[in-house]
Amino acid sequence: MRGTRQEGVANSMIGLTGTALGRFLPMHLCLDPVGRVRQAGPTLERIAGVDLVDRPFTEILTLRRPTVVSDIGGLLALEGRPLKLTLAVAPALPLKGLVAGLPDGGAMLDISMGISLIEAVSRFELTLGDFSPTDLAVELLYLHEAKSVVSAELRRLAQRLNGARVSAEQEAATDTLTGLANRRRLEATLARLLGQGRPFALMQIDLDYFKLVNDSHGHDVGDAVLREVAHLLRAQCRTQDLVARIGGDEFVMILADIVEPFHLARIADRLIRQIEEPIHVGGFECRISASIGVAVRARQDASDAKRIMREADIALYQSKGTGRARVTVFSPTADATGDPDAA
Template sequence: MTGAARQGGAIMLHGAVLGRLLPMHLCLDAEGRVRQAGPTLERIAGTDLAGRPFAEVVSLRRPAAATDIAGLLALAERPLKLTLAVAPALPLKGLVAGLPDGGALIDISMGISLIEAVSRFDLTLGDFSPTDLAVELLYLHEAKSVVSAELSRLAERLNGARVSAEKEAATDTLTGLANRRRLDATLARLLGQGRAFALMQIDLDYFKLVNDTHGHDVGDAVLRRVAHLLRAQCRTQDLVARVGGDEFVMILVDIVEPFRIARIAERLIRQIEEPILVGMRECRISASIGVSVFSRQDSPDAKRLMREADSALYQSKGAGRARVTVFTRPEGTADNTDAA
């Protein structure tokens, strides 16, 4: 028999056809032994189930347990909750129908265990009836997985673009240092935390002469070299920013002692005064530095600190350049340091 035949009001199906329509069925004889099992069920079980008592293959949980054919047939037409012996933690659904010869047909479906079973037993679409809702659910699950993965990749790209844009917006394009926007944000954060720091304003001496003599391309190379020297003096918690053509600002966190500040500034001036070679051109510049100090006892005022550093810078310029001046407030809370 290659398909289905009608006999006395009953329809008899060839085993292969029944397996295709109900790939997770158990056909039992009147003794309760497996006469035939669906191909998917046998694949999950990992063995030929024919001849085995159904109670060794499945365990009925609800509405009642059954270990013989009589107990099983008593549950006919009632929704069953059951598990397989090979996967007792995997809840399944089932339905029992009596057969004319006293046997029974159990049709099993995976229900909410579908995705877990597919993953655990490496099932494919061919393991399900083409009309089974499970096929649609598998398609939806696969589509959801693909969409979720794509959305995750998109979110990563967007977040990366956002971070990149934020970093670019806070970075000086010529030197790669922080710009005024990031400087202002860092000042606000440190002042809000009450964190002590020194604000060092640096202005390059004789830089205009380099631009006028050698051109802006050489001038840009000199600025990048200075940026490298300043960055090398920074710790992780410090900041160096370019805030104008040849103007830079350094924030040295937790450094407020005038002698330490002077020592750092003098070292910077010596390094900047070293000849800078750009191609075959030798460029010589220097730097004047003004410093304002914020301590925990001060009121948090970024504009005042910038004015103080600027005032100290012009004192350095007026004293002959290539110097550092630490601003001294009228009440004498900090010493003025003037170093050549």
């Protein structure tokens, strides 16, 4: 009964029904002459989470600018001036307001969200129905929604383009037959390791007797053998290593942080033994082997990529020249024993 009487007093002052006033000013407070709430807008009550009628306005909000007030007189003294305020339920949420005096000594306070609109909508789960259709907040919400949709679509497009770029880069650096790295990726990896000053070993692997497989069984069988060798080499690699196919039956392995000749020779010997295992393709038993040349780049070595590749090639030439199915780790004296370019 009390609420009905107070609503009638407020409505007689402003000439609107409570529903209409709430529709036009969904975040208003209508105060009596002592500063208690006669009527509150539905959106404001939703944010507060409690019935605001009969509560002193000082329990509901705090004036921050232009000055702090503690009673209705201080509030009316700010009539017509832009106010900065916060609600007790959300002290970190900055709001705007405007106060106007009523004929009986009360006050009408209209509150808006300003730049805190999006935060308030998200925090208090507000919808378009919580705002007047003519409120600028409605337009801002539409713009925010449109921006969100466009931003999401741009993110999806960027992800697709980035995925396509990564795929294209991977394809450009991949040998199409074996799926191993190609010469382009090998060169990039060498440049990176040399730039980092990181020690590594480079193994150049040339298959022995592979031409006999091609001549005897055809290129389809030969391709299958190459794919099987690629699978074998990849299985021997760690994540920091690289295996590349740089020619018909030529492969290169880069082993990061391994530079001890004895250790490298053991790895290469193991690879040769595995490659010599019979490979069965289409009913044919294919037997091949491999010759390997190894070059080492120590941490303080000033070698460049061309020099390391040449040293591995010289060592490979030595392996083939001494009977094939062998491994040779390059040493400076090897350079005088033969030149692969002369072969």
